Amino acid sequence: MIAAREQLKADINQLVVYTSTQAHSSIEKAARVAGIKPENFHLIEVDADYRMCPELLQQQIVRDIQSGLIPFYIAATVGTTSSHAIDPLTEIGAIAQVHNIWLHVDGAMSGTAAICPEYQWIHQGLELADSYCFNPHKWMLTNFDCTCFYVKDRAKLIHALSIMPEFLKNQASTSGKVINKAIYSTQ
Ligand SMILES: Cc1ncc(COP(=O)(O)O)c(C=O)c1O
Secondary structure, eight states: OOHHHHHTTOOOGEEEEEEEEOOOHHHHHHHHHHHOGGGEEEEEOBBBTSSSHHHHHHHOOOHHHHHTOOEEEEEEEEETTTOBOOOOOOHHHHHHTTTTTEEEETTTTTGGGGGGGGGGGTTTGGGSSSEEEEEEEHTEEEEOOOOOOSSSSSSHHHHHHOOOOGGGGGHHHHHHSOTTTTTTTTO
């Protein structure tokens, strides 16, 4: 979310986040950490299968633009915490592209299922996402915490969080060959 915020360089008070009423609370927490105004965190209603309604998302985005706000981040979920609902990524991704909004796909709960070929359909439309995560520490029985986070353009993430003071510079961090996401090197 911070990478999405930084690439826009817009007034933070105008930035709007969208996710469904069924999304995990970590999305709202991320919005707080990123400094998004609470009233600009918009929950979109779901259908009878608890999936985000793309039409309602589209309508809310248009309303917000008309009010002078800047839609900048949508979090869709592949496997909601309460019911494993899978948001329609293809439709949501198309909306994100039209309005130039960062699309994050939260597969923390159920993304691991796609390891099985017969469940790979759950990621239909994922190619439209800017970022994606799933949690091996859930169904893969690894130690807590283990989240795999993917980003389409890693330069945006690194740029957003790069701080390279003298004491973090060394042969590896300045070589351009080593990517240390823990210190968000400039590489
Ligand atoms: C859909 C979803 N997203 C995000 C999370 C957050 O996962 P964690 O804090 O374990 O990385 C969870 C946890 O249950 C989840 O179900």
